[in-house]
Amino acid sequence: MLVDLSHVINEEHPIFPDNPSNKIVAINTISRGDTSNTSQVTLFSHNGTHMDAPYHFNSKGLPIDELPPSYFFYKNPFLLNIRKKAHEYILKEDLSKDKKLLEKADILLVNTGFSRHRKANPNRYLTNPPALSLEAAKFIIEKLTSIRAVGIDTVSIESIDQGKKEEFPVQDSLSFFT
Secondary structure (H helix, E strand, O other), X not given: OOOOOOOOOOOOOOOOOOOOOOEEEEEEOHHHOOOOOEEEEEOOOOOOOOOOOHHHOXXXXXXXXXXXXXXXXXXXXXXXXXXXOOOOEEOHHHHHOOHHHHOOOOEEEEEOOHHHHHHHOHHHHHOOOOEEOHHHHHXXXXXXXXXXXXXXXXXXXXXXXXXXXXOOHHHHHHOOOO
């Protein structure tokens, strides 16, 4: 069974601060006499639902276009419901209580409940959402070695508070997944 976890791509969805907007421009339209309706779509790779390739924070990692299709399919997903508020971290302790189950997972999906703000209050959704702590990221890498990917229902897995403007310790540590 395949489960699509993506949001619909449009020009109105919330985007991370400073990212360029998505654009959808009609090129041909039947209503103007063209034989078909076609559009040009311009997307920024980090807008909306997306996956960061190992190369994103690791120059030795593979870029997204070099990853094999099998990289994007998982047989043992684990959904962890951990309710968190703005500025709160997903802690190592949040993960370790389910360690036995997580040891079998190949992808960890974390539902903080914060995605409820995505449509209702986009500014709140984009402003310091819950994030994975550096200790939790290290726990995943060191103790949950079957996990190949981590997903979260927020705009970023990293907290703006966690690192300096040009430093992203969680994404940097997780970028070694291949």
